[in-house]
Amino acid sequence: MITDKFDLLGPAYADIGREAARLAGGQTNIFLYVEIGDGWVGPSLFKDEGATLRYIDPITMALSDLLMDAWCL
Known part of the structure; x- marks a missing residue:
């Protein structure tokens, strides 16, 4: 069965949102801007x-790791 990309990205985006809200x-009234390569x-x-x-500082490695994982999907 072929997995739709949103089946993978949906949970990844939810994890990113939870970590951003925790920070x-x-x-939940937050904005996340990301540049990635x-x-x-x-x-x-x-x-x-x-x-x-x-501006919320510091950004954690956990958030960066979640973003990189989603990007790699």
Whole structure:
């Protein structure tokens, strides 16, 4: 049986969302921007605070690993 790419990416994206929300203190009003290439990943995570966006630092290796795993799918 051929696996649809979304069958693989759906759970990977859910894991990324959970880790991003954890980094934002459980908040779900967040924005994740990612640049990625062969062997590198550059994520930026922001929390919507109404009139402003707050940059969330530090980004963990766990998030970077999840992003790289999804990209490799």
